[in-house]
Amino acid sequence: MSSGFRAMHPSVALLYYAGLLLFATLLFHPLFLATEIAGLTLLLVLQGQGRQLLRALPFFLLMAVSVAVLNPLFSHRGAHILFYFMDQPVTLEAVLYGLMMMAVLLTVFILFISYSYTVTTDKFMYLFAGAAPRTTLLTLMALRFVPLFQRRLRQITMIQRIRGVDAGKGSVRSRMRDGMTLLKVLLTWSLEEALQTADSMKARGYGVRKRSVYGIYRLDLQDKAILLLLAASGLIPLFFWMKGYGVLEIYPRMKPMHFGWADAAMYAGFCLFVLTPPALEGKEKWLWRSSRRSVYPSAIPRKTGTRFMSSHLR
Amino acid sequence: MVRFRFPLLIALGLFVAGLALTSALKDRHYMLLSLVLLAVALLPLFIRLERRPLESRELVLLAVLSAVAAVSRIPFAALPSVKPVSAIVILSAYVFGAEAGFIIGAVAALVSNIYFGQGPWTPWQMFAWGMVGLTAGWLRNTWWMKKKGGMLAFGFVWGFLFGWIMNIWYLISLPDAFSWGLVAAAYASSFYLDLAHALSNVFFLAVLAGGWTKVLKRFRKKYGLLQE
Numbered sequence: 025m026s027s028g029f030r031a032m033h034p035s036v037a038l039l040y041y042a043g044l045l046l047f048a049t050l051l052f053h054p055l056f057l058a059t060e061i062a063g064l065t066l067l068l069v070l071q072g073q074g075r076q077l078l079r080a081l082p083f084f085l086l087m088a089v090s091v092a093v094l095n096p097l098f099s100h101r102g103a104h105i106l107f108y109f110m111d112q113p114v115t116l117e118a119v120l121y122g123l124m125m126m127a128v129l130l131t132v133f134i135l136f137i138s139y140s141y142t143v144t145t146d147k148f149m150y151l152f153a154g155a156a157p158r159t160t161l162l163t164l165m166a167l168r169f170v171p172l173f174q175r176r177l178r179q180i181t182m183i184q185r186i187r188g189v190d191a192g193k194g195s196v197r198s199r200m201r202d203g204m205t206l207l208k209v210l211l212t213w214s215l216e217e218a219l220q221t222a223d224s225m226k227a228r229g230y231g232v233r234k235r236s237v238y239g240i241y242r243l244d245l246q247d248k249a250i251l252l253l254l255a256a257s258g259l260i261p262l263f264f265w266m267k268g269y270g271v272l273e274i275y276p277r278m279k280p281m282h283f284g285w286a287d288a289a290m291y292a293g294f295c296l297f298v299l300t301p302p303a304l305e306g307k308e309k310w311l312w313r314s315s316r317r318s319v320y321p322s323a324i325p326r327k328t329g330t331r332f333m334s335s336h337l338r
Numbered sequence: 339m340v341r342f343r344f345p346l347l348i349a350l351g352l353f354v355a356g357l358a359l360t361s362a363l364k365d366r367h368y369m370l371l372s373l374v375l376l377a378v379a380l381l382p383l384f385i386r387l388e389r390r391p392l393e394s395r396e397l398v399l400l401a402v403l404s405a406v407a408a409v410s411r412i413p414f415a416a417l418p419s420v421k422p423v424s425a426i427v428i429l430s431a432y433v434f435g436a437e438a439g440f441i442i443g444a445v446a447a448l449v450s451n452i453y454f455g456q457g458p459w460t461p462w463q464m465f466a467w468g469m470v471g472l473t474a475g476w477l478r479n480t481w482w483m484k485k486k487g488g489m490l491a492f493g494f495v496w497g498f499l500f501g502w503i504m505n506i507w508y509l510i511s512l513p514d515a516f517s518w519g520l521v522a523a524a525y526a527s528s529f530y531l532d533l534a535h536a537l538s539n540v541f542f543l544a545v546l547a548g549g550w551t552k553v554l555k556r557f558r559k560k561y562g563l564l565q566e
Contacts, residue, residue: 049370098520136457166449169405222398230394
């Protein structure tokens with residue numbers, strides 16, 4: 025289902041995720057990182073990707089926790105010594121720094137899950153088709169070949185089995201040999217066929233002139249408004265970051281956290297940036313729910329017993 | 339908008355690079371800088387791909403080889419570091435040269451990660467596999483690379499190098515703990531995975547080398563592809 029934030033123009037989504045990646049790597053502050061994780065999780069859950077997140081989480085946690093554990097073991101700076109581990113001091117600062125790094129890594133991991141759901145590769149390529157037409161074409165062709173080759177390999181396996189070439193039976197040596205035969209057939213077949221495709225492309229005039237770009241996504245009014253909103257709200261935290269806010273100093277000695285007006289303004293801008301897409305997604309969910317209620321205040325008279333499908337793109 | 343695309347992209351790139359540098363120098367926070375540097379490392383060969391004269395046949399050939407490399411990763415998904423990708427990239431680079439090898443490696447990493455999950459490791463893998471192809475292409479005319487033993491040794495070494503490059507991306511998240519001890523610990527903990535990758539490279543190269551180079555060389559000759 026394509027709706028809400030996912031149905032917006034790719035440039036909006038790309039700006040959002042680029043901004044989030046930037047903030048995750050720049051704003052080294054627990055409050056900001058926690059807000060970002062919360063915002064992204066909310067977006068994922070609203071988009072129905074919670075299960076996806078849960079499935080990937082153990083692997084992410086393993087990686088992030090190992091960073092949190094490694095830091096205090098190898099870094100001994102800091103003023104507050106908690107205890108000694110194998111004659112080496114374990115400091116409060118090092119533990120906190122490790123935890124913060126863990127949060128940064130987790131943020132980036134979750135960000136990529138959400139990113140690959142929202143900005144599918146074809147959307148990413150659409151954005152860069154003008155700047156790098158060959159790379160785009162190459163990647164999209166490779167992308168399309170992957171399922172094709174898998175299908176083809178299955179066909180080859182079935183056909184070769186009748187000839188007695190079977191990678192699933194026999195001694196290890198013969199299975200290996202047969203497996204390689206199958207792969208070689210796949211390679212030869214695919215190359216031969218792909219080169220025909222290339223000739224056909226050439227016959228149709230590929231490479232004669234500069235490649236034109238066909239835009240399937242249109243930047244409409246809402247897209248423009250959200251783009252502007254994200255850009256404006258994203259610049260606020262960046263501006264304050266350059267002035268030195270939004271970074272918690274842990275080494276060599278932890279500074280007390282204080283939260284002044286500047287921090288509040290920065291945080292507000294940051295929240296606006298992070299929470300705009302979840303809000304859009306939530307609005308969509310709410311509209312959908314209320315459209316199914318019988319008391320929905322609509323000018324269109326609703327017939328009972330029939331189902332309405334909205335057919336317009338968004 | 340369309341006319342200003344390149345200046346806009348360059349300005350944006352410089353802006354992010356500036357932010358990354360500031361962050362690295364001021365807060366000793368190297369994550370963004372590492373991503374920027376990776377992008378800079380990947381850029382020249384992709385720009386070259388855009389600029390050089392290239393037949394549509396050659397472009398399609400690159401796409402097929404990248405896709406074959408990406409597909410080959412899928413049956414071995416359960417085994418963490420057994421990836422035939424490196425072997426296929428080495429063989430393709432051996433026949434078609436350094437630039438083609440780099441592109442095939444980088445695109446294979448990008449495309450296969452659509453199935454395995456994109457993450458901050460994607461650019462690192464693109465870089466690592468790109469370098470596998472690039473070095474294989476550079477060394478393809480040396481006497482030892484032409485021997486099967488030399489190519490197997492090359493694959494073995496890259497099994498470890500690949501793991502070492504991939505270790506960097508989480509080592510840089512610990513700038514303060516950075517010491518030779520940490521590096522040794524990280525590299526020791528990944529030793530068995532790297533060894534598995536190296537051995538599987540040797541295995542796949544040994545099995546694929548003769549047949550695949552023959553097929554690829556035949557295609558190269560028959561269609562006059564990437565002759566330089």
